[in-house]
Amino acid sequence: MDLTIRNFIRYISLEKRYSPKTIESYSTDLEQFEHFVSEMSNGHDVLWAKIDKKQIRNFLIELQSRGINRRSIARKVATLKSFFKYLEKQELVEKSIASSISMPKFEHKLPQYLSRTEVNDIIRLVETKDFEGIRDKAIMELFYSSGLRLNELTNLRMEDLMLREDAIRVIGKGKKERIIPVGKKAREAVLNYINVRQQTVQAGVNELFILKSGKKMYAMAVQRLVKKYINKVVNTASASPHMLRHSYATHLLDRGANIRVVKDLLGHENLSTTQVYTHLSIDHLKRVYNEARKKASNK
Numbered sequence: 001m002d003l004t005i006r007n008f009i010r011y012i013s014l015e016k017r018y019s020p021k022t023i024e025s026y027s028t029d030l031e032q033f034e035h036f037v038s039e040m041s042n043g044h045d046v047l048w049a050k051i052d053k054k055q056i057r058n059f060l061i062e063l064q065s066r067g068i069n070r071r072s073i074a075r076k077v078a079t080l081k082s083f084f085k086y087l088e089k090q091e092l093v094e095k096s097i098a099s100s101i102s103m104p105k106f107e108h109k110l111p112q113y114l115s116r117t118e119v120n121d122i123i124r125l126v127e128t129k130d131f132e133g134i135r136d137k138a139i140m141e142l143f144y145s146s147g148l149r150l151n152e153l154t155n156l157r158m159e160d161l162m163l164r165e166d167a168i169r170v171i172g173k174g175k176k177e178r179i180i181p182v183g184k185k186a187r188e189a190v191l192n193y194i195n196v197r198q199q200t201v202q203a204g205v206n207e208l209f210i211l212k213s214g215k216k217m218y219a220m221a222v223q224r225l226v227k228k229y230i231n232k233v234v235n236t237a238s239a240s241p242h243m244l245r246h247s248y249a250t251h252l253l254d255r256g257a258n259i260r261v262v263k264d265l266l267g268h269e270n271l272s273t274t275q276v277y278t279h280l281s282i283d284h285l286k287r288v289y290n291e292a293r294k295k296a297s298n299k
Helices: 003-014 020-040 053-065 070-089 116-124 131-146 150-154 184-197 219-231 241-254 259-266 276-298
Strands: 167-171 177-181
Touching: 003 020, 003 070, 020 053, 020 070, 053 070, 116 131, 116 219, 116 241, 131 150, 131 167, 131 177, 131 184, 131 219, 131 241, 150 219, 150 241, 177 259, 219 241, 241 259, 241 276, 259 276
Parallel strands: none
Antiparallel strands: 167 177
8 A cells, every 4th residue: 555545544543533444445445546546657656746637537437437336436536535635734735636526426216116016915925823924924014004214113112002093103313203103904913913922022122023032123134034025026136124115105195195294204304305205106107197098098
């Protein structure tokens, strides 16, 4: 590694006290940039004072051509900005050229969701012959019925259940509390699960969902089971608890729910976060419209 880069890494480690993960990322990014510039100059050592904006842009173009996603490229831009500010402070360059490099815009990806038929097929496949099956059924129903985030579900406690009122209390991001309705099927599945939970739970465990051992269920275990059930019907790399949350929000809007109500149910801070689902809903309406026209023209 170049001496100047080593000094910078020492600086962010000892003076800035960056996390080990950030330091590792910065090291990787700067070594990658150093290697690129060296190759472009036929293997000569990098002279940081002579680096220009064109070389940085060519580096970013090279990353893009290799299929590196925009978010990773943006991180490398941030690394270069920080590095050149350090060089400026050490009077190793006259001006921070990296400050004039624009952060790449992130592509706006619409979240993938399931159709109502697919959700029903997935949940129907969950066999309730033993403790784990009964628990998994309750988890899948609750994710889709209430649009919970993964951590919100794993942190649900017994006292958060308000099943007589067909609702649950959820602690979301920023420790903000919200009350969410629970559908009839989810309510029944949770009640069935509570009956078998009592026979398995360890003393002192108050979380709703537990492992077969009686301990609190951890997030990775929930992710695995959700992915397993979704992939039985829809083979997709996007299979996750969040996919059920996306489906929940999209289906509510499809049925005419007010977007502000959906925002509150999801626990979104800003309406703009919820508005992504209006695009999904419009796409759904277009498909329905086109299918209806096709059927009409065949008559």
